[in-house]
Amino acid sequence: MRKGRGPDGRVVLGDDGKPVLERHPDRYGRGKRWRLRYDVGGREKNESFAKKTAADDRKKEVEADLLRGTYIDPNAGKVTFQRQAEEVIKNRTLDVTTRALMQERLAKHVYPVIGSKEIGLLSRRPSLVQHLVRSLEAAGLAPSYIEVIMAYVGLAFSVAIDDELIVKNPLKSKTVKLPKVEPKTLVPWTADQLFGVSGALPDRYQVTVDAGSGVGLRQGEIFGFSPDDIDWLPGVVHVKRQLKLLRQGGGLVFAPPKSGKPRDVPLAESVKVALAEHMRLFPPVEVTLPWGKPDGRSTTVRLFFVNTLGRPVHPATFLTVWQRALEQVGVVPPLGPGERRGHAYREHGMHMLRHYFASVLLTEGESVKAVADWLGHADGGALLLKTYAHLMPKSEERMRRAIDASRMRRESAADGPETAHSVIV
Numbered sequence: 001m002r003k004g005r006g007p008d009g010r011v012v013l014g015d016d017g018k019p020v021l022e023r024h025p026d027r028y029g030r031g032k033r034w035r036l037r038y039d040v041g042g043r044e045k046n047e048s049f050a051k052k053t054a055a056d057d058r059k060k061e062v063e064a065d066l067l068r069g070t071y072i073d074p075n076a077g078k079v080t081f082q083r084q085a086e087e088v089i090k091n092r093t094l095d096v097t098t099r100a101l102m103q104e105r106l107a108k109h110v111y112p113v114i115g116s117k118e119i120g121l122l123s124r125r126p127s128l129v130q131h132l133v134r135s136l137e138a139a140g141l142a143p144s145y146i147e148v149i150m151a152y153v154g155l156a157f158s159v160a161i162d163d164e165l166i167v168k169n170p171l172k173s174k175t176v177k178l179p180k181v182e183p184k185t186l187v188p189w190t191a192d193q194l195f196g197v198s199g200a201l202p203d204r205y206q207v208t209v210d211a212g213s214g215v216g217l218r219q220g221e222i223f224g225f226s227p228d229d230i231d232w233l234p235g236v237v238h239v240k241r242q243l244k245l246l247r248q249g250g251g252l253v254f255a256p257p258k259s260g261k262p263r264d265v266p267l268a269e270s271v272k273v274a275l276a277e278h279m280r281l282f283p284p285v286e287v288t289l290p291w292g293k294p295d296g297r298s299t300t301v302r303l304f305f306v307n308t309l310g311r312p313v314h315p316a317t318f319l320t321v322w323q324r325a326l327e328q329v330g331v332v333p334p335l336g337p338g339e340r341r342g343h344a345y346r347e348h349g350m351h352m353l354r355h356y357f358a359s360v361l362l363t364e365g366e367s368v369k370a371v372a373d374w375l376g377h378a379d380g381g382a383l384l385l386k387t388y389a390h391l392m393p394k395s396e397e398r399m400r401r402a403i404d405a406s407r408m409r410r411e412s413a414a415d416g417p418e419t420a421h422s423v424i425v
Contacts, residue, residue, distance in 0.1 A: 019038035020036070023035070034049045034052050035048050036048075077118055079118065080119070081111075082106075084160055085111075088159045089102050089103055096246050096250060097246055100247040109149055113131070120165070123169070123170050125170070126175045127175060129171060130177070136149060137179055143179040146178060147178055186387055186388065188355045188359040189348075193331055203281070204305070204308070207274050207305075208222050210270075211271075211275070211304070212357070214267075214271035215237050215267065216354050216374050216375045221242045222305065223242075223243040223313045224241040224242045225305065226304065229241075230267065235266060239376065241255065245314070246294065251294060253291065253296060254299050263376050275304065282304075284303060285310045323341060332345055332348060355388075359388060361374075368384055
């Protein structure tokens with residue numbers, strides 16, 4: 001028998017697995033009068049509805065989900081967004097700084113708006129997530145910053161889907177729109193600006209410019225750079241660490257490069273000479289720091305660049321030194337009375353050295369994949385193309401040069417001895 005009635009008059013679920021819709025036995029004429037009952041894994045589930053139309057719709061949804069094997073218990077999504085996000089941050093493999101950033105940004109910008117709401121409700125009502133986006137815009141946050149915050153939010157929903165707490169990620173709904181991030185056209189430094197800034201830095205820091213613009217190192221990788229990372233004869237740099245400042249008073253540590261993956265970069269002869277001369281003037285200093293976190297294993301490294309006390313270079317201290325060099329060379333306009341260093345200074349941080357490295361190579365027609373690998377980009381070149389596409393030689397220009405070069409070779413051959421001999425004959 002697939003279904004019948006029990007002693008209490010209720011319809012008994014049978015072995016066909018189909019949901020049963022019935023009037024609630026003790027709520028005739030009031031409240032949620034319609035009850036939907038169905039079996040999941042041998043356990044009976046109950047849902048109540050005030051209107052039969054809503055109950056019918058839910059019955060069809062449950063039947064379809066059971067048939068497809070995509071059924072999710074509606075009670076599973078009752079966990080709040082804040083609790084879900086905190087669990088994700090706690091259990092996900094993250095470095096200390098990234099974990100602290102996620103906690104800080106979600107607590108400041110997201111939890112006050114949707115933190116107390118159930119993720120199941122948010123999943124079913126993307127308009128609530130769009131309200132979060134609007135609140136971030138109203139707070140005056142930049143579109144690019146909103147994009148980062150919403151990536152954290154999306155991660156929490158994605159993990160909830162994998163854990164079968166919800167069915168869909170509301171951020172993928174067509175009704176959720178992030179503010180458009182206007183692309184900026186990157187203008188790399190000229191060689192005069194590059195060498196001008198280098199010359200304006202204190203002597204012990206001048207070769208940091210060579211390490212950034214000639215090897216493509218990030219700031220943390222420059223200050224974690226050791227002569228022991230170089231195969232001097234073949235000319236190869238093994239990028240395998242960075243000097244990292246942990247947030248919230250965590251101090252300095254050695255850590256893997258940003259991508260988490262070491263990389264090898266060819267070392268140009270001029271950069272090799274600059275590094276060797278720097279070693280002569282400022283011999284490398286052994287520095288011992290924990291690895292990855294304050295209580296990580298002690299790691300000793302001979303560093304190219306240390307401060308005047310022989311200690312690792314603190315990013316905050318060096319920032320002042322760098323900004324003074326920018327002012328001296330005229331890369332940034334002089335500050336007026338009462339003005340503070342702002343956007344222009346951020347635009348010309350040490351990352352401009354990597355921009356110079358990439359722009360020189362791409363302008364010369366170097367492979368996008370190779371440059372992305374040397375920079376340590378994990379996306380195989382997608383970010384590189386997005387950032388530097390306007391600097392790369394156009395295909396039309398390369399085509400014209402190739403055709404002209406081939407014709408010049410042909411014409412040179414035609415003027416040779418064999419051609420002259422055939423004319424005489």
